[in-house]
Amino acid sequence: MRLFVLLSAFAGTVLATAVLVEHGKPLPEKRISPKVMIVTHYDDEQNIFTGNSADDSSFGNLLAQTIPVKGLFSQFPDVHCTHNSDVCIYVTGEGMSHTAASTMAVAFDEQFDLKKTYFLAIGVGGGNPKTCTMDKVARFTIQPTLEYELGGDDVPSNFTSGYFPEGATSPNDTIGYVYDSEVYEVNADLRDAVAAFIGDSVLVDAPDAEAYRANYAADPDFKIGASKPGVRKCDVISSDTWYSGKVIADSFDARASAWTNGQSVYCSTAQEDGATATALLRAHVAGKVDYSRLILVRTITDFDRPYPGQAAIDNLINDGGVGYAIGVINMFKGGNEIILGILKNWNRIYDKGIKPKGYVGDAWAVAGGNPDFLLGRESGGSPVSIPEPPGPPVTLSRKSRRKI
Template sequence: MRSFISGLAVASSLLSYVCAARLPARLEARAANSTVVKPKVFIVSMFDPEAEVWYGIPEFDLLAVNITLPGGSPLFPDVHCTVSGDVCQITIGESEINAATSITSLAYSPLFDLTTTYFMIAGIAGVNPEVASICSVTFAKYAVQVALQYEFSQLEIPSNFTTGYIPLGAHSPQQYPTSIYGTEVFEFNANLQHWAATQARTATLNDSADAVAYRANYAVKAAYAAGAAPPTVYECDVATSDVYYSGKILSETFGNYTTLITNGSGVYCTTAQEDNATGEALLRAALSKLVDFSRIIVMRTASDFDRPWPGEAATTNLWWAAQGAFPPAIMNLYLAGIKVVEGLLEGWESTFADGMKADNYLGDIFGSLGGTPDFGPFDYDNNPVKAKRSMKSMKYKTWKPVA
């Protein structure tokens, strides 16, 4: 660490004690001589291009201070911060496991105080042309783990099923799951998402000639009118799946599941791989009073369509089509995101230090953070998956070790 040198013996001694218990020995000396970083804003990237768009910008220097995070991604081991420590950035790695592990390591690290930090997830995503267009910017109230279901091959499903995905504990695609894991849905601060979207609307978004040409193909279907429109800022919801899917059938399946799992209030808009994992890690940290769950912003920019235009193959849409949206979507993370970051910093003393009150429910399906969820089956004691896995059902339940 190149900055944050402590001049206070008490703080140094305290941090040394904490680090000795939680950090490898080779890190103790460095940590003992450093203050705890307390960011106002933490930008969360998933992979290189999303991170690099924030480096070398005129507003602030995120590479001024580089902090190696124990437990961070092997590919992206450092957290980057401004000299003041007001703004930091982490690259957590792609997919749910990487996201959960990296965010957990960050939240429980003694190197940071995140109790008043705003987390801005800033990544690209696929987009539903029924709701938005490529190169657009979206802010989500809900993150839905759409692939947490039973799965049958499309070739082996009953004739009256439209999909091979069936909610856990259910027996048809239309039934609410009764086998609940707790990560199915996260609801974020709607007031904060709306404020962030309003800030982002002051930006001039990037586009490309290829993206203009490609989205015009979607104008042939009235339901895809939003997909044929120029990029703008939307408030709609994100689906999480480690499976990078493409095509009308899967996209409609996961859109229907988003509607089902949120009791009709969610709007499936974008598809990404990390947000429910990030949400769960931050929720558990919030239960330990390490972060404030009401201070999470989920911003995704649209780098590709989740399904083809009528007449195009799903494989072409995913692999070979010149959609032209990836570079503008990456740039729009910065163009829209910097408006959000600047708004948080400029309004810190007047508004954001104390937090923006949420009028909606916050958290998971269990009500872990308090309050009553406005989604869920409200009765999920019948859990066939757990029964199936129960030790009581195993033939060797009476096995005893030999003395």
């Protein structure tokens, strides 16, 4: 089942004559400085916002302005904004590559001043029935994608999985080489604040989705997954691969825990969040955005493993899509509450920002600070030195890559 929202019209905007100059390039007379930038990944995710944002209970018509941005995905070449530019939205395209490139394009576009903008990266995804049933707001995005893989009969009999980290010797080794794409931590204090805006009562359910979730109640470990839609504060696995099955899901669960020193709670899957964090952290270092204003939200449309008695392949491709429509609807409902909460409390709280009490950033601390995961363990959380760039290719050894 898929949900489509018809768009009634598009409205254009003409940029003012450029009179300012930065780095030798002309800038618009007044740059657009949204309070919230919604980051979506494909048409349904954007359409649910643009089709409903003009309602009285929302924040304004997102199609009031259309701003072309060079470098965005050709199918979605524009950023759309409300008439007062308080809220804007763009589509990255699905997957890591599209998302990183599109987000960098927006972050570095000189039509915008994004230094105080909250980036609400929101979309649908899979869920871990042990820990989540509908909306989740994350502290960590974990990306177990630079991996070794053995398939089918090639997997040794004593291996629990054919998928394990590069630099490791078996799935028992949860950590191998560290490339600094494995873990990103966002502002946990901001996460807590915006999660409180979403009440369970605003989320919707459907009889077919409720009946499907009931299958998971046969396993006590899946009690949460079988329950009604609710909001959870837990974390996301980012991977271009859409996976299904207990073996790989448990493997990623163990990986997430090991890489974050037991701090993460894996509850959802996504194909873009790690790329969004990567792009915005680099833009932060360049002085274009404030990485501590990144919010990661996913609503659950399906589960990452089958219910008791179901084959993994059926969970992957034959679940009937019963959770898709309510997942998309709840994405808007939850996102709308977050946006309204930020706008209503802008002068009192969000203009100044919510300062993180803990670490935010990557494992190599490219923006400074003391990582509390991966490489941060080497010296008990003291500042981490970034490895020197490798020498010429002829001297590069795989063993020279940073291991912990």
